[in-house]
Amino acid sequence: MEIYLVGGAVRDQLLDYPVYDKDWVVVGSSPDEMISLGYKPVGNDFPVFIHPETGEEYALARTERKSGKGYTGFQYHASPDVTLEEDLSRRDLTINAMAQSSNGHIVDPFDGQKDLEARILRHVSSAFSEDPLRVLRVARFAARYAHLGFSVAPETLALMQQIAATDELAHLTRERIWAETERAIGEQSPLTFFRLLNQADATQTLFPELLPLGKLNEAKQLETHFTPDTTTTVRFAALVYLCFATIDNPAEQLTHFCQGLRCPNGFRDLSLQVLHSTDKLLNWAHTSADERLNVYLKSDLLRRPERLSPLLEACSLLAQTFKNKTLDTQFYVNLQTELKTIQPADIIQAGFKGAAIGEEIKRRQLALCTT
Numbered sequence: 001m002e003i004y005l006v007g008g009a010v011r012d013q014l015l016d017y018p019v020y021d022k023d024w025v026v027v028g029s030s031p032d033e034m035i036s037l038g039y040k041p042v043g044n045d046f047p048v049f050i051h052p053e054t055g056e057e058y059a060l061a062r063t064e065r066k067s068g069k070g071y072t073g074f075q076y077h078a079s080p081d082v083t084l085e086e087d088l089s090r091r092d093l094t095i096n097a098m099a100q101s102s103n104g105h106i107v108d109p110f111d112g113q114k115d116l117e118a119r120i121l122r123h124v125s126s127a128f129s130e131d132p133l134r135v136l137r138v139a140r141f142a143a144r145y146a147h148l149g150f151s152v153a154p155e156t157l158a159l160m161q162q163i164a165a166t167d168e169l170a171h172l173t174r175e176r177i178w179a180e181t182e183r184a185i186g187e188q189s190p191l192t193f194f195r196l197l198n199q200a201d202a203t204q205t206l207f208p209e210l211l212p213l214g215k216l217n218e219a220k221q222l223e224t225h226f227t228p229d230t231t232t233t234v235r236f237a238a239l240v241y242l243c244f245a246t247i248d249n250p251a252e253q254l255t256h257f258c259q260g261l262r263c264p265n266g267f268r269d270l271s272l273q274v275l276h277s278t279d280k281l282l283n284w285a286h287t288s289a290d291e292r293l294n295v296y297l298k299s300d301l302l303r304r305p306e307r308l309s310p311l312l313e314a315c316s317l318l319a320q321t322f323k324n325k326t327l328d329t330q331f332y333v334n335l336q337t338e339l340k341t342i343q344p345a346d347i348i349q350a351g352f353k354g355a356a357i358g359e360e361i362k363r364r365q366l367a368l369c370t371t
């Protein structure tokens with residue numbers, strides 16, 4: 001048997017990009033042999049094994065044949081006679097279809113290295129059209145490598161458009177779409193992901209509730225302020241703010257959008273908080289004490305203080321985008337601390353009773369928000 005490093009690790013190593021995951025392909029072996037060598041089998045669809053010490057994935061070389069709709073509609077054939085080249089030919093992009101032998105030799109039957117140098121995302125073969133998930137994958141890789149100058153080959157974009165014109169994309173589960181979208185939002189240029197899907201005419205099917213990203217220039221500007229530490233939740237909330245802030249019933253539309261996307265509730269909640277607070281935080285001097293207090297109460301920031309930091313982070317990104325300045329986040333943290341010191345017990349002790357307790361709390365809170 002022969003073992004090769006494949007896919008993303010070979011690509012990123014050649015690109016001088018950080019390698020996080022290593023995938024291996026095993027040629028000329030069988031499940032029995034792998035198990036006898038101590039590898040642990042995983043997955044029911046095709047033979048993949050986990051290395052007992054490194055925990056890395058080792059897959060037996062396989063070919064595939066389309067047998068149904070969607071990205072799961074495949075029949076796999078793995079046997080010791082499947083060659084490395086056959087296995088590489090089922091992969092999506094030429095830059096993902098390279099392997100490296102143990103002595104460092106690169107096996108590159110589809111000129112992936114040439115495309116890496118030319119900064120091109122190009123499909124391996126016309127079988128690309130058999131898996132609709134590849135439309136999202138290409139857009140995600142484009143979002144990751146846009147800053148390095150990568151673009152999608154015209155003929156690959158044409159195939160993406162062909163896939164979008166069929167009903168194949170509709171067979172992807174919402175969870176799968178969200179998984180790719182979430183990863184894309186974490187990449188260097190999330191906007192590239194959405195723009196490319198738009199160019200492929202795929203947005204209508206994939207994100208039916210997404211309103212046109214009207215403020216493209218702001219979105220482009222926004223993502224230049226993202227850092228590797230900016231969480232996906234914060235990125236998402238700031239990006240969707242640009243889509244929803246200026247429309248009618250934005251909170252309702254945003255909630256509907258998040259439902260359609262099946263994103264976790266944390267994404268929806270922060271987005272709603274950002275939608276509600278950004279205008280006020282960015283124009284604090286012109287915001288009334290009532291509205292200032294409402295920023296803290298509506299997002300429940302006094303009982304859930306941990307919510308403030310991501311909210312300020314997202315609003316600060318928007319302040320950089322719209323006003324070319326950051327927010328004085330410490331000011332809002334201090335105000336939160338002061339507001340939390342107002343305790344009903346102290347007010348009762350001061351002699352207030354019944355409805356007067358609530359009124360006094362409000363009066364003290366507003367007094368803090370006035371300065």
Ligand code: ATP
Nearest residue numbers: 006007008009021023090091092096097131133134
């Ligand atoms: P990442 O850095 O995002 O993990 P990756 O290339 O390692 O990138 P994986 O999803 O781990 O991505 O897939 C490993 C390899 O398997 C890919 O490089 C590609 O060769 C192949 N692959 C994965 N999914 C598909 C697919 N849907 N169609 C064709 N080939 C695929």
